[in-house]
Amino acid sequence: MVEHYASVTVHAPAHQVYELFTHLNDFPKFMRFVKEVTYYDDQRSHWVVQVLQQYEWDAVNVDWIPDQQVGWRSTSGLNNSGKVQFQGLGPNRTMVHVYLSYTPPSGPLGAIGETLGFNTYFESLLQKELHNFAHMVEQAPPGALDPMSSHYLFHSNSATARKAITSRQSAAMAQDPMMSPQALAERGARIKHAEEMEQQARQQREEELKQRAQQELQVRHELLLLERETALRLQALRERERAETQQYQPHPIYGTLGGRNAAVERTALGDKDALRPRYPWYEQDPMVSRLPKLQDPSTDQLEKLESPWLRSIRGAPLETD
Numbered sequence: 603m604v605e606h607y608a609s610v611t612v613h614a615p616a617h618q619v620y621e622l623f624t625h626l627n628d629f630p631k632f633m634r635f636v637k638e639v640t641y642y643d644d645q646r647s648h649w650v651v652q653v654l655q656q657y658e659w660d661a662v663n664v665d666w667i668p669d670q671q672v673g674w675r676s677t678s679g680l681n682n683s684g685k686v687q688f689q690g691l692g693p694n695r696t697m698v699h700v701y702l703s704y705t706p707p708s709g710p711l712g713a714i715g716e717t718l719g720f721n722t723y724f725e726s727l728l729q730k731e732l733h734n735f736a737h738m739v740e741q742a743p744p745g746a747l748d749p750m751s752s753h754y755l756f757h758s759n760s761a762t763a764r765k766a767i768t769s770r771q772s773a774a775m776a777q778d779p780m781m782s783p784q785a786l787a788e789r790g791a792r793i794k795h796a797e798e799m800e801q802q803a804r805q806q807r808e809e810e811l812k813q814r815a816q817q818e819l820q821v822r823h824e825l826l827l828l829e830r831e832t833a834l835r836l837q838a839l840r841e842r843e844r845a846e847t848q849q850y851q852p853h854p855i856y857g858t859l860g861g862r863n864a865a866v867e868r869t870a871l872g873d874k875d876a877l878r879p880r881y882p883w884y885e886q887d888p889m890v891s892r893l894p895k896l897q898d899p900s901t902d903q904l905e906k907l908e909s910p911w912l913r914s915i916r917g918a919p920l921e922t923d
Contacts, residue, residue, distance in 0.1 A: 607699070608700045608728045608729045610729070610735070613695055614694060614739045616689070616690035619739055620672075622738070623672060623686065626639045631749065632752070633760065634731065635653055636650075637761050641774075646663075650771075652766065654723075659680040664683075673685035684701050700728065700732060
């Protein structure tokens with residue numbers, strides 16, 4: 603026996619995935635390599651698949667657990683068996699596990715197939731068919747339990763669309779009320795209406811995104827203008843301050859820092875003394891250094907003397923009698 607395994611995650615509840623999978627006769631409508639699944643009764647079915655060559659077998663259902671597992675084993679034809687388990691991962695996520703085992707066909711063809719890597723090829727096909735099933739479920743309306751409600755049915759690669767189904771499968775479909783011309787027309791109208799609504803919703807979302815992008819662009823433009831205006835105002839303020847600084851001419855005595863004790867108003871060595879010559883008796887008490895001396899005939903000769911301060915400025919002393 604050769605064993606194979608494949609899995610896929612379906613974005614739907616486990617109950618819905620289980621119910622859609624159990625419609626085995628709808629497999630040819632969305633799978634590529636399944637050409638026929640017809641029922642003998644509610645427990646037995648006939649299968650035809652095309653993998654390098656055509657294989658047929660009758661199968662019976664075994665170990666079915668609602669919402670959890672589907673199993674089968676062949677009773678004639680290609681010897682195979684397997685099971686499909688449905689593992690719920692959340693309210694809208696289900697992991698589907700497929701376990702399949704079969705006995706390779708006897709004879710030269712079977713030996714050559716196993717030698718040339720048939721197992722790897724078969725597993726890739728099994729994975730593709732699982733992805734087809736996942737697309738079928740995800741394109742069905744929420745809560746739908748009939749594959750005929752899915753928009754993925756009869757896609758271009760399905761066995762039905764390629765007209766690769768068997769005559770028995772075609773006859774079974776013809777007897778299905780859901781495959782009548784009227785039912786198919788109604789289904790096509792529903793799908794077309796749903797596609798139109800989806801297109802309108804998509805266009806509305808695109809328009810909303812476009813408007814939002816335009817609003818964001820306008821806001822960014824306004825912020826950029828505000829930043830530029832703020833920068834220009836700051837530059838103008840700096841230039842005005844610079845111009846005012848250049849036009850200001852400080853007073854040589856009072857408007858300079860580190861001047862001759864500019865904060866001192868009336869002292870013998872303050873800046874007031876720099877505005878006019880000191881009196882000859884400036885070395886007296888600071889409080890009276892600027893006051894004129896009383897006339898005293900005995901000291902007239904002293905009044906004719908020039909102060910050392912004036913003498914240092916003029917560079918020469920005054921002549922005395």
